[in-house]
């Protein structure tokens with residue numbers, strides 16, 4: 001991680017001093033835990049501010065106004081869920097994270113305690129938690145978890161009038177959308193990533209089986 005990258009991310013996303021302190025804690029703890037727990041791809045740790053923090057922060061800007069509840073599936077080391085929960089400590093929204101790996105959940109809980117992030121963490125498989133979250137979620141997220149088709153299959157019960165999804169996707173976004181469109185009638189928008197020219201965020205507002 002370079003100091004420049006940190007400053008640029010904080011400036012680009014107009015991050016407050018308090019939130020910056022909390023993000024610093026997340027980044028410092030990730031570096032410590034990474035040595036023994038291998039929480040993220042080792043090659044990405046050098047660019048943690050741009051590859052992980054900024055990539056997560058950009059989702060907050062895409063949520064509908066008044067969003068109060070987020071559900072992040074397969075949160076890993078907290079991207080995007082924990083970054084959003086750190087923002088939530090200041091702007092009054094709450095993030096539920098679901099992650100089946102126990103050591104990653106220990107990290108998520110540890111950093112949540114240190115930062116006061118607005119988070120609930122389930123160390124469970126998402127298949128178990130999703131039925132319990134029906135009617136409780138404004139915005140769904142899942143980064144690097146599964147294909148769009150699989151994500152829609154899992155999350156279908158969660159979509160109602162108020163729920164939308166923000167799924168970061170890579171260069172195969174069109175292929176994934178075509179595969180998903182064979183099974184689902186989807187209302188969606190593709191939003192270019194602010195971080196990586198080859199990536200985008202698929203914002204889904206409704207789905208219906210065909």
Ligand SMILES: C[S@@+](CC[C@H](N)C(=O)[O-])C[C@H]1O[C@@H](n2cnc3c(N)ncnc32)[C@H](O)[C@@H]1O
Nearest residue numbers: 074075076079098099100101124125126143144
């Ligand atoms: C490739 S990682 C991505 C982590 C994080 N979202 C990111 O982008 O850095 C996928 C994560 O999803 C978790 N996962 C996979 N299948 C899951 C399931 N069925 N329920 C809950 N978590 C799951 C894995 O343990 C892993 O941490």
